[in-house]
Amino acid sequence: MQTITQNLSGFRDYYQRRAEAACRANVENQTANFHQKAQSLAGQVGTVLSPDLPARGRCTAITSLLSWAVSRGSATVLLTDGVETCERNPKPIKLPEHHRLFMVLLPSRGSMRETASRVSDVKGQWERLIPGVQVIVPSDLGASFWGDTAALPR
Numbered sequence: 001m002q003t004i005t006q007n008l009s010g011f012r013d014y015y016q017r018r019a020e021a022a023c024r025a026n027v028e029n030q031t032a033n034f035h036q037k038a039q040s041l042a043g044q045v046g047t048v049l050s051p052d053l054p055a056r057g058r059c060t061a062i063t064s065l066l067s068w069a070v071s072r073g074s075a076t077v078l079l080t081d082g083v084e085t086c087e088r089n090p091k092p093i094k095l096p097e098h099h100r101l102f103m104v105l106l107p108s109r110g111s112m113r114e115t116a117s118r119v120s121d122v123k124g125q126w127e128r129l130i131p132g133v134q135v136i137v138p139s140d141l142g143a144s145f146w147g148d149t150a151a152l153p154r
Contacts, residue, residue: 074099080106082103
């Protein structure tokens, strides 16, 4: 009887150690998953709380778009709110000779009347960054504008 009790005790200890090892591995796996999800969440929260650093692919790259467009054609018309959110310090763009660049500023929030002073600031920024650009608001776009523009020397 004593031998049987010792064997049963040995089986119990063996399976107890196996269960503890499996439990420990499961806890370590769950802890690693938790830390990975917490880091991901912290990154997302950081992105939301720091609008100066937009997540890649979630910004407006006006400067790089204009650089590309200016190098490929003779005229570019861009409808935009004019807010560059990808480049912190955009480099000036030199328009090639005979290239015409028009930026039509559209309000991103509210009406043009509500954002008039902001539109003026944005207009000035683009005019300093790209000498020769024509930054206009929709109310200035009419048949006379395009007729006058077409009459300008190229």
